[in-house]
Amino acid sequence: MKILVIEQDLRVSGTSQGIISRSFLYRLRNAHPKAVINVVYLKSHPSDDQLHLLPVDHIESHILNLKVPFFTKLINRFYWRLFHVSLVVEHINKVYGACIAKIEYQSYDHIFVRSAGLAHETILGCKDLPILKKAIVNFHDPYPIFWYAGTTKALTNLELFQMKSMQKVVSQAKTCMSSANAMAKDMQFLYGSRKKFYSLPHQYCESVFDLSDTGKALKKGKAITIAYHGAIQFGRTIENLLDAYETLVHSNPLYSEKTEFILRLKGIDLKKLAERYTNTPNIIILDTLNFSNSCYEQTHVADINIILENGPLYCNILVGKAPFLASSNKPVLCISPPVSELRTIIKDEKYIAAMEDKLEIQNKLEQLILSRVNNVEPVYPFGDYFNEVNFKWRLNEILEDK
Numbered sequence: 001m002k003i004l005v006i007e008q009d010l011r012v013s014g015t016s017q018g019i020i021s022r023s024f025l026y027r028l029r030n031a032h033p034k035a036v037i038n039v040v041y042l043k044s045h046p047s048d049d050q051l052h053l054l055p056v057d058h059i060e061s062h063i064l065n066l067k068v069p070f071f072t073k074l075i076n077r078f079y080w081r082l083f084h085v086s087l088v089v090e091h092i093n094k095v096y097g098a099c100i101a102k103i104e105y106q107s108y109d110h111i112f113v114r115s116a117g118l119a120h121e122t123i124l125g126c127k128d129l130p131i132l133k134k135a136i137v138n139f140h141d142p143y144p145i146f147w148y149a150g151t152t153k154a155l156t157n158l159e160l161f162q163m164k165s166m167q168k169v170v171s172q173a174k175t176c177m178s179s180a181n182a183m184a185k186d187m188q189f190l191y192g193s194r195k196k197f198y199s200l201p202h203q204y205c206e207s208v209f210d211l212s213d214t215g216k217a218l219k220k221g222k223a224i225t226i227a228y229h230g231a232i233q234f235g236r237t238i239e240n241l242l243d244a245y246e247t248l249v250h251s252n253p254l255y256s257e258k259t260e261f262i263l264r265l266k267g268i269d270l271k272k273l274a275e276r277y278t279n280t281p282n283i284i285i286l287d288t289l290n291f292s293n294s295c296y297e298q299t300h301v302a303d304i305n306i307i308l309e310n311g312p313l314y315c316n317i318l319v320g321k322a323p324f325l326a327s328s329n330k331p332v333l334c335i336s337p338p339v340s341e342l343r344t345i346i347k348d349e350k351y352i353a354a355m356e357d358k359l360e361i362q363n364k365l366e367q368l369i370l371s372r373v374n375n376v377e378p379v380y381p382f383g384d385y386f387n388e389v390n391f392k393w394r395l396n397e398i399l400e401d402k
Contacts, residue, residue, distance in 0.1 A: 001035040003028065004108040005056075006100065008042055009116035010049045012209055013291035016320030017116040017140060019204065020179075022054060023323070024114070026205035029055040031392040038108075042099055042122060053208050064095050084157040089119070093165075096125030105131045110399055113173075114138045118145050123169055132172040136398060138200075139178040139187055141317060147190065149317065149337075150235025150310035167191045175401050180341045182316035198398045203391060204323040213292040220301050222260040222282070224369050227302035229294050230321060232268040235311035237355060239276075241335055244362035246280045248369075256282060259369060262297065264288045299328045303372050304365075307334040307342065311355050315340035323386040329378035331368050335361065351381040 005025065011018035029037060039059040041051075044066050051059050068088050076087040100122070105111055113135045115122040120143050126132050142148050143166055144159040170176055170191040177198040178184045188197035226245070232238055242261070249256045262284045265273070270285055277283040288294070298305055305325050309315040318341050325332050334342050335355045346352050350368065353361040384390060 001032060001110070002108045003032070003035050003037045003110045003112070004103070004105060005037065005039045005112045005114065006042065006103075006122055007039055007114050008122045010039075010041055010043075010051065010054070011047060012050050015116065018049075019209075019291065019324065020140070020202045020320050021114060021116075022208040023203040023205040025054050025056055026208050027203045027388065027391050028395070030388060031395050040100075040103055042096060050210055053210065055208075062099050064099060066092050066095055068092070080158060084161045086158060086162075089162070092119075093121055093124040093127070096121045097127065097129060100125055100131060101129055103131065105134060108134065111135045111174075112138060115140065118143070118148070120166070124165055126173075127165055127169050128172070132169065133174060135173050137169065137173045137176045139176065139183065139197075142183060142187065142190075147186070148234055148310075149315050150233070150312070163191075175398065177398055180316055180318040181344065182341050183318075186316050196401070198394070198401070200394050200398060201386060201391070202318055202320055202323050203386060204327050206327070209291065209295070211292045211295055213290065214296040216289055216293045217296040218262060218284075218286070218301060221284075223258045224260075224303045224372055225301055226259065226261045226304045226306065226365070226369075227263075227298055228261075228306035228308065229264040229288065229298060230308065231266050232308070235315075235337075236308040237311065237335075238263070238265070238268070238273070238308065240355060240358050241306065241308075241361055241365075242273075242277055242283060244358045245365060246277060246283065247358075248362055248366055249280055249282050255366075255369065258373070260284060262286065262302070264294060264297070295324075298325065299330075302330065303376075304331045304333060304368050307332055309334065309336045309340045309342055309355070311337040313337050313339070315342075317341060322382065326380075326382040326386045329380060331372060331379050332381050333361075333365055333368055334381075345383075345385050346381050347383065348381060 007021050009017040010021055037056040039056050041061040044064055068091050072087050072091055080086045111134045123137055144162050145151055145153050146155040146159055170193050175195055177200050179202045181199045184197040184199040245261050260282050264286055266288050274285045315337050332351055334352045336352055353364045
């Protein structure tokens with residue numbers, strides 16, 4: 001069997017997509033150890049991505065020149081307003097498409113097309129290319145951004161025309177998939193697909209990373225450490241969680257003496273947030289770290305990890321950190337909207353709290369702290385959802401689709 005994977009992000013830090021994509025390649029190799037697995041890696045700038053750690057047969061990297069010509073940008077000032085098509089976006093997608101068009105794909109049994117970010121350039125770059133007839137197109141996030149749960153972006157004519165391009169890709173592809181069951185159903189309906197959208201959950205595999213850099217990780221300061229590392233975006237809110245923890249700390253000396261809450265955040269004004277909780281020194285707000293140091297803090301320093309899902313009403317994506325935190329076998333508290341992907345995966349209610357309910361967050365956080373004080377045994381909030389058996393079963397269902 002020969003498998004081709006077109007990737008847009010294999011970075012070792014700075015993005016959850018790189019972590020997810022690297023882990024996907026590891027799981028793909030484990031599921032089909034005798035297969036020939038080749039990767040075409042399309043990126044926009046040079047980076048040291050430790051590609052030698054990936055268990056594939058060959059990786060072909062291309063650094064694409066995405067600089068848009070001045071004349072194109074000039075014309076686009078008027079063009080997109082008249083015709084609702086961005087010449088800048090079209091130019092970038094064509095750069096990806098020109099590179100993909102050169103791939104000799106005919107000998108491959110299966111082809112995965114995976115993208116990164118919100119623009120889905122590798123996927124849209126495949127539009128009208130014959131490679132799509134053999135391609136399994138992976139949606140890591142909804143497209144366009146208007147359909148991303150938690151966004152405040154308005155729906156524009158520009159996005160409606162972009163949807164037409166994506167609908168053409170969907171109709172031309174062999175099949176499509178996403179990382180979440182809810183998103184697969186939503187995207188299948190959104191694009192009117194007559195073919196099934198499959199679901200293949202994100203994975204995490206430690207062996208495709210060099211995790212030796214731990215020098216910047218914070219040392220444990222209290223008996224129980226709670227941690228959140230990540231972005232505040234798309235309806236994710238941190239204030240209700242911090243308010244609930246602050247109330248807990250000030251209600252009982254046990255929590256002020258024995259617990260700390262470390263936050264590594266991006267996408268929010270850290271100084272302003274720190275000022276809001278200045279009377280609670282147990283709340284430690286810091287800048288983000290590279291993945292190796294962040295991984296160490298969450299797996300070796302933290303006792304309880306936090307997940308923030310998109311909100312406030314609905315989250316149809318699977319957050320990238322879920323399989324990573326599942327691998328640590330530690331308690332998590334997932335702050336979630338009423339309907340979400342993780343609510344269908346985490347069966348034990350003690351690991352999930354409503355993002356708008358401060359009292360529920362406080363009570364469940366307290367329960368997790370108390371349960372962890374005298375018990376460091378492994379726990380499995382996600383069950384076996386992210387194990388290799390489930391991945392292989394779902395993967396083979398996609399590969400066998402005719």
